[in-house]
Amino acid sequence: MTAPPLASADTAAKPSRAADLRCDVLVVGGGLGGVAAALAATELGRHVILSEEYEWLGGQLTSQAVPLDEHSWIEQFGCTARYRQLRDGIREHYRRTYPLTAEARADATLNPGNGLVSRLCAEPRVGARVIEEMLAPALASGRLRILKPAVPVSAEVDGDEVRCVTLRQLDTAVEVTVHATFVLDGTELGELLPLTGAEHVTGFESRDDTGEPSAPEFAQPDNQQAFSWCFVIDHVDGDHTIERPEHYDEWRTKQPPFWGAPMISLTGPDPRTLATLTRTFTPNPDAPSGVADQGKSAGDRELWTFRRILDRANFAPGTLESDVVLVNWPMIDYIDGTLTGEAADARTHMERAREQSLSMLYWLQTEAPRPDGGTGYPGLRLRGDLTGGPDGLAMAPYIRESRRMLTVSTVTENDLSVTLSGTDAPYTTPDSVGVGMYRIDLHPTTGGDNYLDIASRPFEIPLGILIPRRMRNLLPAGKNVGTTHITNGAFRLHPVEWNVGEAAGTLAAFCLDRAVEPRAVQTIPGLLTEFQTLLIKGGAELRWPTVAGY
Structure with a gap:
């Protein structure tokens, strides 16, 4: 199965072949989710190859240049320890290398830009440097190899398993085929989904498909966020x-x-x-x-x-x-x-x-x-x-909406909307792999829709939205999880994308260690408890604390 890559560089040159590579986990796409997946899997001892189209790793934070979009409690709770390490690293970079005022240097919650969109507004290149520092130990150990600039151009699939993915390096047109036991799609647009034949959806689902009152009567696959x-x-x-x-x-x-x-x-x-x-x-x-x-x-x-x-x-x-x-x-x-x-x-x-x-x-x-x-x-x-x-301009366009994998669970407007659920208390799920919070914030669309803004409640991230309905070793690691067009508006921001990627990388390593498939981790209580314990040990928060003002 092949398709031309959505690449910013010229890929028309006749490709040449490089020797095949092998690894435990292939992560295609080095955005925030892909980086988090690579970090989690390598820290659990797995060998990972991470590919990225652009010079900087970090996706929406770096090559797309967008400061962190986060919930109001981010300085206290509501993200993984590795994500907090990223935030702390950005602040420490400014303290270490910039001539700050005494007041700014002493501020534990330093906001270099004092922008009103986020508690941490900073230069995109600083985020890229901190990500490089976070990945440095895995590179030094040999557990991580990074291929960039590279995009996926084809995949070999045997039934419900991805055998390998071929990547084209944009600067040389050299193609390399990577064989991996687990393949994670961390691309901004879910590019592996059509290449592998994985069931997926784009744009608006119909009201009958999701039961969401804000969905249209009929599906609109080409109606996507700007x-x-x-x-x-x-x-x-x-x-x-x-x-x-x-x-x-x-x-x-x-x-x-x-x-x-x-x-x-x-x-x-x-x-x-x-x-x-x-x-x-x-x-x-x-x-x-x-x-x-x-x-x-x-x-x-x-x-x-x-x-x-x-x-x-x-x-x-x-x-x-x-x-x-x-x-x-x-x-x-x-x-x-x-x-x-x-x-x-x-x-x-x-x-x-x-x-x-x-x-x-x-x-x-x-x-x-x-x-x-x-x-x-x-x-x-x-x-x-x-x-x-x-x-x-920025290296890459800022992507709000990806292809979304059809997964065993789906988070809908009915789950997150304060009005529809009748509460502002957190949405909970027994198979939680993390937490997130943002208003359902949809920008104008290619179908002519105005903004859609819905008050939503804090949520736990279900493991089920990371598990494909059919594919056995392909996992989403970004905005391509099992949300709808509508709930994507609450899941698409930086800390949730990172959490999804970190959970996917941890899941791949866990399944390799125990010789089980992702579906078994969700359905067998003992395995699920063991997996969630591993996530917590790695610094994930699986439940929201009880606080006033949800």
């Missing part, structure tokens, strides 16, 4: 206006029916109320931004501080000319097509998404209204040196 091509800016003296994008006039006038204004503007729908609002944009404000708390406020009214990743006030005077800000705003949500269709179409949509983002930047530099009555901020500077991607 993806975004993010970028980083600061504001300094001089004229840093980029070249006018070729199709700027098209992007400048594009206006979905529910938007209330052209998308390329400061006006658009409030994700939680759907009311049309006009946000502010104030480069380098002097006033402090406050503390991020997604449980109380989205923090997106002032766009400069919303996803700020470096706040100059945290650093010794003269260190930074300007704050540094990530642009991941509604205005760059690309809704004209999906990345899960034909590869040629996906490449076209990627290019158009890049131009949409560059058009937003050009508008900010030339047309955005200023408080003094003028227009444009030519001092806005594109900081591609901090992201390393094409045209000065």
Whole structure:
């Protein structure tokens, strides 16, 4: 079974062959879930090969450049120990290498950017460096090998088992086939699912399929959440206006029916109320931004501080000319097509998404209204040196929705919605492999739907959403778990993706050690208890504590 890869680089060169490789666990895709899976499996003594398409490991945190999106209790509980090691490592990197103010250095919950989206907003390259440090022991021991830049191009399947996966290295066009006992799909789009013939779904399921009141009457597989091509800016003296994008006039006038204004503007729908609002944009404000708390406020009214990743006030005077800000705003949500269709179409949509983002930047530099009555901020500077991607943007598009494997369990809107369940207490499950929490937050879709925002309750992650209905040795390790289009909106964020990957890597190692299949771990009580004990020993939290204010 073969399919062309969704790669950003040219893969048209005739491939050459390299010697086959073998390992216990193959993890395809080095996003947060893939990294967590590799860490867990190698620390349990297994030999792992990890592949990644882009230069940086870490997916949405690094190559996609998006700061950590997390729940309100993250500083106290609600994530795995390894994820907390990642967060602590990012803070320690700034303390170790940056000239912080005394106050910032002493802050146990240092937020380098003081952005209002998260308690920890930082540069994507710092996340990449900390991940490299976390993986260093496994690399030194020989238990881990990393192949990058590489994408899967085919798979050999025997009945319900994946025998091997062939990866193409994008810089050389060399193909290598990896044979593994367990194969984990940690790709951003669930790319192994069609390659292996694993049953999966895309887009909206029907109401009859899921029983969800917010689902449509009929399935809409091509109706998926927008993806975004993010970028980083600061504001300094001089004229840093980029070249006018070729199709700027098209992007400048594009206006979905529910938007209330052209998308390329400061006006658009409030994700939680759907009311049309006009946000502010104030480069380098002097006033402090406050503390991020997604449980109380989205923090997106002032766009400069919303996803700020470096706040100059945290650093010794003269260190930074300007704050540094990530642009991941509604205005760059690309809704004209999906990345899960034909590869040629996906490449076209990627290019158009890049131009949409560059058009937003050009508008900010030339047309955005200023408080003094003028227009444009030519001092806005594109900081591609901090992201390393094409045209000065992030390396990779920010993916919100993947293909999703059909698994033995599925988490639905009825499970998570506060209104439908009649409670804000945590959703519990006897086969928990971790915990998560986020509002069901769906961005506008390729089918023309506005935001869908549903108050949801904390949840335990069922082992059943990691176990395919048919495949025996293929596990999801990212956003491709057994959620629906709707509940994906609560599962797609950083700590849950990491927890899913860590659970998948631990499950693969556990099954290898005991010569059992994943289905047996879920259905045999003794095995399940033993597996959950192993997760807890590794630092996973399987239950939410009792606290006020769920």
